[in-house]
Amino acid sequence: MAVERATAGAESLVTLLHLEQRALAAATPDTLGFTIVNETLALVAYRQAAFFVMAASGKPELTTASGLVSVAEDSPYAVWLGRFAQTFPLEPDCHRLDFASASPDFADGWQEWLPAHLLVAPLAGPDGRVAGMAMYAREAAWNEQEIALLDRLHLTYGHCLWAVAGRRRELAKVLAGAMRSRLLRWLLPALLASLLIPVRLTALAPAEVIALDAMAVAAPQDGVVSVFYVRPNAPVKKGDALFSLDDAALRSRREVAVKALEIARADALSIQQRAFDDLKSKGELAAAMGRVQEKEAELAAVEILLSRVTATAERDGIAVFADPNDWLGRPVQTGERVMQLADPRDAGVLVWLPVADALNLEPGAPLRLFLHTRPLAPLSATVTQTSYQAVVSPEGVSAYRLRARFDQGETRPRIGLRGTARVSGEWAVLGYYILRRPIATLREWTGL
Numbered sequence: 001m002a003v004e005r006a007t008a009g010a011e012s013l014v015t016l017l018h019l020e021q022r023a024l025a026a027a028t029p030d031t032l033g034f035t036i037v038n039e040t041l042a043l044v045a046y047r048q049a050a051f052f053v054m055a056a057s058g059k060p061e062l063t064t065a066s067g068l069v070s071v072a073e074d075s076p077y078a079v080w081l082g083r084f085a086q087t088f089p090l091e092p093d094c095h096r097l098d099f100a101s102a103s104p105d106f107a108d109g110w111q112e113w114l115p116a117h118l119l120v121a122p123l124a125g126p127d128g129r130v131a132g133m134a135m136y137a138r139e140a141a142w143n144e145q146e147i148a149l150l151d152r153l154h155l156t157y158g159h160c161l162w163a164v165a166g167r168r169r170e171l172a173k174v175l176a177g178a179m180r181s182r183l184l185r186w187l188l189p190a191l192l193a194s195l196l197i198p199v200r201l202t203a204l205a206p207a208e209v210i211a212l213d214a215m216a217v218a219a220p221q222d223g224v225v226s227v228f229y230v231r232p233n234a235p236v237k238k239g240d241a242l243f244s245l246d247d248a249a250l251r252s253r254r255e256v257a258v259k260a261l262e263i264a265r266a267d268a269l270s271i272q273q274r275a276f277d278d279l280k281s282k283g284e285l286a287a288a289m290g291r292v293q294e295k296e297a298e299l300a301a302v303e304i305l306l307s308r309v310t311a312t313a314e315r316d317g318i319a320v321f322a323d324p325n326d327w328l329g330r331p332v333q334t335g336e337r338v339m340q341l342a343d344p345r346d347a348g349v350l351v352w353l354p355v356a357d358a359l360n361l362e363p364g365a366p367l368r369l370f371l372h373t374r375p376l377a378p379l380s381a382t383v384t385q386t387s388y389q390a391v392v393s394p395e396g397v398s399a400y401r402l403r404a405r406f407d408q409g410e411t412r413p414r415i416g417l418r419g420t421a422r423v424s425g426e427w428a429v430l431g432y433y434i435l436r437r438p439i440a441t442l443r444e445w446t447g448l
Contacts, residue, residue: 001414003064011389012149012214012319014041014233015042016043016152017041018150019035019039019040019042019153019156021034022034022035022039022152023137023156023157024156024160025117026164028052028109028159028164029063029132029161029165030063030064030162030163032051032072032157032160033051033053033063033064033132034064034135034158036049036051036064036134036154037050037051037064037065037066037134038066038067040125040134040136040150040153041066042134043149043150044146044149044155045138045140046119046136046137046138046149047137047138047139048065048066048067048084048114048115048136048137048166048186049065049066049134049135049136049137050062050064050066050081050130050134050135051063051064051065051134051135052082052132052133052134052135052427053161053165053413054130054131054132054133055129056311057216058084059082059086059087060086060088060132060133061082062081062082062085062346065078067180068279074371077113078105078283080109080113081113083106083153084110086132086178087103087106088122088135089120089121089122089134089402090130091120091122092124092148093121093216094119094120094121094142094150094154095119095121095330096117096118096119096141096142096147096262096402097112097118097119097120098116098117098141099114099116099117100116101233102286110363111213111271112229112306114137115137115138115139115255116139117137117138117139117140117141117142117192118135118136118137119135119136119142119147119150120134120135120149121133121134121135121136121151121154121157121300122154122216123157123158123161123171124158124162125158125159125161125162125163125437126159126162127325127364128164128190131161131165132161132165132205133160134151134154134157144197148175148275153274155176156419157179159299160289161316163351171336183348193380193435194430195429195430196391196429196430196431197429197430197434198427198428198429199427199428199429199430200424200426200427200428201359201424201425201426201427201428201433202359202422202423202425203353203358203359203422203423203425204357204416204420204421204422204423204447205351205353205358205399205402205420205423206351206352206393206395206420206421207349207350207351207352207354207358207369207418207419207420207421208349208350208416208417208418208419208420208446209312209347209348209349209369209371209413209414209415209417210342210345210347210348210349210350210403211318211320211340211342211344211346211347212346212347212348212384212403212405213267213343214320214340214342214343214344215261215314215315215317215340215342216337216339217242217311217313217319217337217338217339217340217341218311218330218334218335218336218338219245219335219336219338220245220307220308220309220311220334221245221305221334222329222331222332222333222334223245223246223307223309223332224246224329224330224332224333225243225244225245225246225327225328225330225332225338226243226244226245226246226247226325226328227243227328227392228242228243228246228327228328229241229243229244229423230242230319231245231319231324232258232319232320232321232322232323232324232410233318233319233320233415234318234319235316235317235318235417236313236316236318236319236341237313237316237317238313238314238315239312239313240312240313241310241311241312242310242311242312242313242319242338242339243310243311243327243338244308244309244310244311245310245332246441247309249307250302250305250309251306251317253302254299254302254303254306257298257299257302258299258312260295260298260299261292261295261296261298261299264288264292264294265292265294267288267291268288268291268292269286271284271285272285272288273287277395282445290332294421297434305427305439310403311338312342314341315341316343317341317342317343317344318341318342318343318344318415319339319341320339320341320342320415320416321339321340321426322341323386338339338354340367341384342415343415344412344415345412346382346405347412347413348384348404348405348406349367349369349381349402349403349404349406349421349432350402350422351367351402351403351404351423352393352394352397352399352401352402353400353402353423354399355390355392355397355398355399355400356397358400358427359423359426360425360426361383361402361423362383362386363383363384363385363386364382364383364426365383365423365425366381366382366383366423367381367383367404367422367424368380368381368419368421368422369381369404369420370419370420370421370422371417371418371419371421372417372418372419372420373412373413373417374418375419379406379410379411379413380406380407380410381404381405381406381407381421382407383402383403383423384390384403384405384407385401385402385403386400386402386403387400387401387402390406402421402423403404404421423429
């Protein structure tokens with residue numbers, strides 16, 4: 001018998017140490033409450049358990065119950081048990097409560113919700129303040145040995161609850177002290193007032209320096225690009241040759257047309273000579289002269305096509321196009337743009353404003369261009385044109401096309417440079433400026 005008691009005592013001690021280790025590992029009051037109501041069963045037997053945390057008002061609040069993942073605060077059981085817990089004693093050590101000594105106000109609820117014998121264990125920290133309570137209920141009465149083990153265990157539970165809940169209390173004290181400070185009492189109204197400061201709505205978008213009134217140089221006719229006479233971004237004068245199409249097929253057609261014209265003229269001359277003494281030949285002369293005129297027209301058409309093989313500059317400017325190797329040997333159609341003639345003095349800004357960042361912009365809105373080549377020297381410009389319909393930008397993003405002209409006195413950068421443009425829209429308060437994107441995202445997700 002003594003050996004069995006010693007073995008049972010050793011097992012209880014091992015279980016007690018394991019539960020203390022589990023409580024010390026708890027990081028939050030909820031984790032500790034789960035250990036108290038569910039794992040204490042390994043040390044003593046019970047049917048129900050509940051864990052309460054003392055609120056700021058000093059009343060216990062039910063947070064965890066055995067066998068439940070979460071406690072519904074408005075359930076009849078939680079409402080009654082919360083009221084009943086306000087009658088529990090708060091003195092140290094565990095207290096036994098029996099149904100026989102129940103108050104008439106709670107006798108009916110006790111009979112409905114709980115077994116006959118309860119054990120209430122206040123959880124106090126090193127400062128002696130009760131931070132929570134644990135309640136255990138079962139049909140059998142509690143003996144002294146069980147109460148002694150639970151007294152020792154709940155001493156550890158109380159210190160653990162004080163440690164994990166003390167962090168929140170310290171933070172609450174810091175916030176409460178800050179709220180009582182004179183500086184914060186002035187700072188908070190100043191912060192709220194600053195949200196009413198008027199600012200301009202702005203948006204950032206990729207931009208490129210372009211020629212606002214560039215002239216397109218298109219293919220004069222169907223053909224294959226054969227040679228370029230200028231390099232990309234090279235200056236040209238009016239009348240300079242820009243590029244030529246392959247004319248091998250046209251030259252062959254001209255040779256054939258020349259031979260056909262010679263034959264037609266020879267036939268017409270022969271018929272004209274026979275017409276002096278042959279009436280039948282006189283009738284054929286008109287047809288022969290018609291064939292000569294037809295071949296002359298065919299040759300003239302081929303000559304016109306040959307004269308249009310080379311595209312020339314219609315004005316002074318800079319030839320803006322990509323690598324010539326991208327065009328050489330490439331078939332083009334009549335009117336297909338090959339390059340542009342741009343005037344460096346008429347440089348402007350092309351902005352691709354994403355739809356997600358779109359503002360209500362009108363011509364005349366200010367713009368600041370931050371070039372990648374000199375980000376510390378922004379250039380000022382004014383929006384002159386905005387598109388009403390979004391298109392796909394070169395980056396594959398749905399965006400609006402904006403055009404802007406540099407302000408007077410600004411240095412005109414080289415055409416083709418890229419950077420980031422900051423476009424300014426309407427005036428709004430600072431609070432709306434800060435919350436505009438979160439509000440738009442919230443409406444997108446909720447539909448409000």
